[in-house]
Amino acid sequence: MVFPMEKALDTRTDLANRVFFRLYQCANMLHKTGTRAVESEGLTTQQWAVLGALSRPQVAEGMSVGDLARYLMVSRQNLSGLISRMERDGHIASAPDPRDRRSRLVTMTESGRRVWLVEAQPKIHNYYEEALAGFSVNDITHTLHYLLKLLDNMQRIDAAQGAAEGDEPA
Incomplete structure (x- = not known):
């Protein structure tokens, strides 16, 4: 007999x-197809993410x-x-942080900014349109909501695991 709760x-x-x-x-497909979208600029999806973070x-x-x-949300080693x-x-430069010489500041160079704004952005926007084909604005909003909710739960898991292992969260 199968119990409803077990089912x-x-x-x-x-x-x-x-x-x-x-x-x-x-x-995996984001890495594969996203990298193809910007490979003529000499970028990968990881580099795309770094330039995006530094462009804010x-x-x-x-x-x-x-x-x-x-x-x-990557390790310092990676x-x-x-x-x-x-x-x-x-594309980027790093130098000692003037406020904390033990730390290094990473900045986007002028060359990196040109690659990001002029060369990569149009291709990235085209990639987004292709990847989100058939999605309404409402679909995209709901997808983002649920991904953020999932990410929040995973960050709690990471923090608890890090505390249990004595590590700092990623």
Whole structure:
């Protein structure tokens, strides 16, 4: 005999598995197709994210590596190699923070700003339109709402796991 509560739990678990597998697939496809969208500018989706983060007016003076890692929700180790490659390509620069010499500030260079604003942005906007084809403004709003809700729950998990392991949250 199947009990209604067990059936509901099985259904919830099955749906959760499907949601997280689809998120995994979407993340992989974003990396693959997003990188293709901006590869002629010499960018990857990770570099696109860094330039996007640094293009915000509130960080015109730069961001510390730690703040950038927290904003992008990546480890400092993963960000380190990315920053080195982007510095080599002339898109960003890093220098000691005048307020805290132990910290480094990352800024977008003029070359990086040109690549971001003139070359990449039109292609990114086109990519968004293609990826969101068939989505109404209401669909996009609801998708964003649920992704933010999921992200908030995952950040709570990360904080609890970090506290349990003695690490700082990502």
